Amino acid sequence: MPKYTRFPKVDLPDRRWPDNEIIAPPIWCSVDLRDGNQALANPMGVAQKLRYFQLLVDLGFKEIEVGFPAASEIEFEFVRTLIDRQLIPDDVSIQVLTQAREHLIKRTFESFRGARNVILHLYNSTSTLQRKITFDMSREEIKGIAVRGAQIVRDQIATVPETTVRLQYSPESFSDTELDFAKEVCDAVAEVWQPTVQNPVIFNLPATVEWATPNVHADQIEWMSRNLNNREAIILSVHTHNDRGTGVAATELALMAGAQRVEGTLFGNGERTGNLDIVTVALNMFSQGIDPGLDFSDIPSVRAQYEDLTGMEVHPRHPYGGDLVFTAFSGSHQDAIKKGMDRRADIQDPTAAWEVPYLLIDPRDIGRTYEAIIRINSQSGKGGVAYVMSREFGFDLPKTMHPEFGRMVNQATDRLGREATKQEIFDIFKQSYLELTVPLELIRLRSLTDEMGDHTITCTVKVAYDGQIIEITGRGNGPIDAFVHAMSERGWNGFSIIDFKEQAVGSGAGTEAAAYVQIQARDGGRFWGVGVDTDISIAGLKGVVSAYNRSRLA
Template sequence: MPKYVPFQPLSLPDRTWPNQTIRHAPVWCSVDLRDGNQALINPMGPAKKMELFKTLLRIGFKEIEVGFPAASETDFSFLRELIEQQLIPDDVTIQVLTQARPQLIERTFEAIAGAKNAIVHLYNSTSTLQRRVVFRADKAEITKLAVDGATRIHELASQVSDGRVRYQYSPESFTGTEIDFSVEICDAVCNVWQPTIENKTIINLPSTVELATPNVYADQIELFCRLFKFRDRAIISLHTHNDRGTGVAASELALLAGADRVEGTLFGNGERTGNLDIVTMALNLTTQGIDSGLDFSNIKEVRRVAEFCTELKVHERTPYAGDLVFTAFSGSHQDAIKKGYDAMKESGQEQFEVPYLTIDPADIGRQYDPIIRVNSQSGKGGVAYLVENELGFRLPRRLQVAFSQVVQQATDSTGQEMPAREVGKKFLETYVSPPAELVYRSHKPLECDLEDQEMFQFSIEYQGVAHEVVGQGNGPLDALVHALTEKFGLAYDIQDYQEHAMEAGSGSSAAAYILLKTPEGTELYGVGQHRSLTKASILGLVAAINRCLGLSRDATSKR
């Protein structure tokens, strides 16, 4: 007999959920303070519970499971503090968990006394495996346990006069339970509670252990909804775990199958591999144009609180919230992201369309700056993006290619990422302020006899000696090239010239990009920046010449 037996899926050939579309958000219930808390190495104390509770309120949760007060004095005291200090908003419902035992149910009602809105969440395990090896009980005995618990809850709720008590029942380990028995036991519980259209019962169908692919869970939910006789008087709730790594997918498919409500935790904290990650599922809806009803506009603060309270780190690759999820190292990715942002900026469109990004990082409080980072895998697009963001230079394509090679050589030598600040510094020292044999001081125009020519006098220093040189050409750059060729034999040809304003406004600086060709055929860029476009151009030319001189110096030293 094989060690592992494959899960036997349902036969549901007329399933309808694959043709459905999620069009609105479910009812959300956070179980961070109960299910999440019981999964921690160091469970939260009162102060951390309170900070997390207030954070859940700010996010916008209207249903929050605050604990298992009958099983924990810490949970009981915390719940009493919330109620007695009137810390629960009128539009928020607290939820408390209890097993189907009379003494625990009674203690639970003591805990919620005075609450304006409360959900009493009754559960007992129903799976074939647990019936056989844990409880050693048959279906009738398991059903009686649930019905007795439901009866006692109904009796105590009828005595509550200072608040509204709603009911929730979970056949724990629903995914490992026969569908007909799940329906049978939920029908039996609802026969006691007698839900109405106005006062629906919550039937929570948990994937306590993820046993199969998410489509199987969706089939189970759809078939249950078909067979459950109280469907129109019930809210079908989901509570998925992540044993197979598909908790979010299972919940999304189960919504297609007819569910109304979702329980989960921030960032998926929970037993074993965790619960459904509500942050991921809610923001998945956001990317589809659906208002999730939850506010994750400051995801970094939500993450900070969750990490502080749980003492668990949010992984760098966690969707939406991880440090690296909006970061591209690959050159092709970086190039596409940069072009996407440029296209949106140029067109002025509001619809977010950037390759490789499903959501605008700004919508969840992230910044554009860290989206593109540079290491040895990076390409020209990412490098150009960082230079523009850090310094305002919009590099010509050939300069993007050239500088990406400079950066790659540097990162290859260290094996480390190059931070954006260092990328900017590297650009400036390579193209704007390279080691200088030639220094430009000033220039002035002179009278020229030729109509199509201009003449200029340039004050410069070359190899530490001051000079006044005169040259003529079709502009100051051409004139300076001719002057340096005649005076020092620096025979370089200008191959390309581009310019742009660094920022909007009449007082902005200008940037000029000069590509020079040496007599040996090597092409090198220089970049100038100045409030005067003419001076920016001259500075760019001088920077390019200094790079050419440096190249000659290096070649001589190697010989």
């Protein structure tokens, strides 16, 4: 017999969920302060929990599981602190967890006395493994625990007349409980609690362990949704874990299968591989045009608070929140992103459809920026380098210049053995184009005149050639043409200008001009040069010098 066996399929030949769509957000319930907290190497204290609770309220959660108050004094004290300090908004329900044991249930009711809105979350394990290994009990015995717990809860409600108590039951380890038995237990609990459409019960069906593929979980949820008694008086909730790495997918398919409520944590913190990541599910909905009802417009702040309070770190590749999720190293990706971003910049309507290759959403919508979208290493391409030069430093390199400068940066990152910072990229640009003074250096433009009155320009400049300072003069149909003729008369020729572009860099009184000059040498080699100056004519001459020097150094 094999050590591992395939998880059985659900007999649901007429399953409907594959044709359904998620069109509205579910009810969200954060379990960060219980499931998330118990999974920390160093659980949060009361002060940290209070800050975390406020974070969850600020994000828009209306249901927050605040703990297992009968499990420890810290848990009990935290619940009391929230109530005694009146820190719970009127529209927020706190959720308290308890096993189906009499003394734990009574202690739980003591913990929330005086609260306005409470969800009492009762649970007991129902799976075959739990019955066989943990409890050594029959199905009837396990159902009896649930029913007896439900009866105690029902009777205790009278002890807190000032509190609106909503009831929730979880057949723990639902994911490997026989469906007919999960239904039997839930129906038995409902028989005790007598839910109505106006006062529904929450049946939370946890994938305590993720045993199967997400489609099997969806089948389980649809089967329960279609077979539970008095379905209209039930809010069906899911609580997935991530043992197989598909907790998000399982939740999304469960919503298609009839789930109305989702329990999870920020960034998926929880036991083993974690709970469901609510951030990802909510922003996945956002990316499809659905308002999730939670405010993740400042993900960097949420992440910073989460990391500070839990001691956990969000992985660099974590969806939406990771450092690198809006970053591209691949050259082809960078080029496509640059084109999309440039096109977006020309669109004045901020509500226009988002169309940028490789970016699922606009980073600005969740408080991220464009600054780190493209980072440069040896795998990067010309588009990414050009993007950095344009967005960070204002140099719109001509497209035919992209490959030349891209190669320079790639070679530099190969030598570095790491990615290049934006400043390092600009330093390469300056060293390669703006600071070349060998063999030719432009010292000063002496004069630029139209002496003949026929638009023929006479250009006189002071230069240094191989360290020797001289003055040269030439005539042509413009400053650059005249300067090239002056160089030719000195024998510094052997090239022709094949492309020229100029642009303004910056704005206001200090605006500089950048001139991009491409030359072709006699041997066919092509070289770009760049000149920058407040005077566009001088910038052009500097561009010629830059290109000439690059051709001589090749």
